[in-house]
Amino acid sequence: MMNVIIAAKFLRSPKKLSFDEPKVASLALGAVALVLAATFGLGWMIRGADGAALAEMQKLRTELDAQRVALDAARSEAQMEVNAIAARVGELQAQANRLNALGERLTRVGKLKDGEFNFGELPGQGGAEGAGDMPSRELLASLDALEAQFDHSGNQLSVLEALLFDQSLEADAVPAGMPAPGYISSGYGGRNDPFGRGRAHHMGIDIDANTGDPVTAAAGGVVSFSGVRNGYGNVVEIDHGNGYTTLYAHNSQNLVRAGDVVRADQQIARVGSTGRSTGSHLHFEVKLNGRQVNPRQFLQKARG
Template sequence: MLAQLDQLRAEPKLQQFETQLRQRYSQLASKVGQMQAEMTRLNALGARLVEDNELAAEFDFSNSPPMGGPMLEFAGSSQPENLFFDLNELEQQLGLHKKSLSLLESWQQSHHLATSSYISGWPARGPGVWISSPFGTRVDPFTKRKARHKGVDIAGKEGTPIRSVGAGVVVWAGERLGYGNLVEVEHGNGMVTRYAHAKAVLVKEGDVVNKGDEIALMGSTGRSTGSHVHFEVLKHGRQLNPSQFIYRKTNA
């Protein structure tokens, strides 16, 4: 009689335990499903990122990442151990995929910066804009003697926008002896561009500029005979002929 009473008392507890267990199974299965969906999303994102670039061979998002270890057998897919195993395996795969995507995204960001910092084009364009003095030896407009001109003078109407010919960081923005109001942009890899004699400077030191950003307005400050921008290109401190960059094709 006492055994029967104990059995009757145990049945509600057993039913409650079974209900909780089913709910736990359902939560685990749902979690595995969510992680599988995340894996699918990451695979698709990875495939788009590696498409048409040189890292495609190094990142294969269509297959599972290389893994190893002893074989573990389970009685069936409904066993809780199997669900935990599936969950752990998916977490490992997600971690590896996210690391690979993070590395790839970092590479693409640096690649984009390298592409946008490619120096090319005119620092000023518009009606009446022309090269008034080339790079190299010339007769100095003040001394009337032969002198080396370390940049290119591009004449134009006062107030004409002066634009950066590549992405970079502004390292000088203000007056400098002989240059008048000057903007100097560092583009990386030892490349620097200078924009002198500006009427007004529109940026400050430390600003990050993109290719084509307006950085100053054309004027005639400093050692100048009229409205123009004196444009210099330097590599590791040595002046290069800016004309090769002015007429350079845009980097694809």
């Protein structure tokens, strides 16, 4: 038997509660068991959740490791390609430096005007393909093409260098000989305008020739212009590197491009009647230091 005395202000006198002892003990035991069970249960639940999370994390870590390995492989592969491209760019840079130095030297020694040379245009660009990452293979291929272009320019420069510095070729650079088969139909200087607009100064000579006849370089040099020019139609201009330039106009077709090195007597165009022309003929001009001179004085000259 267990007696509990409860004393409180609101009670007039302390109250005595009597419990049956086994009943209390069993109640207390029950309460303790409940608390323990709850604690264990919660603990077990927490530990279980933890375990699942750990397993999940382990799985993620494994996946991450796999991805890291793949990424490393991709990175090293990309790096190899980047290295290949960097090496190629380095080569191109070295070539460009060499070409620039050579070009400067030629411009200085050959007394060529700055910016007069165009060592071949780059291949045409553009197209209908959509934008996107350029496959490295394609990039390398375009670098190869660029390299070939550099090689071409380099070779041209080398030939030009020989042309300008080799004394035996020097005589070759003075215009000589007829640039087209035919007779001189119109001389240099004052003449009646062929279009009936009075007197005009003729800047060159006209050589009567048939459409398609070969137009040949009057001397060795580098093509400084090839294209259409107002009045002249299709025109080729050659810089001979010693102050002389020659011009060939009204061509039906130009066969050389700016930057091409040409030898004396090499065919550069076909006779035509493009531009301001009354019929098939070659209009031929010679300039010395940028001013037109009478070409006739050169046409009879024999080449040395």
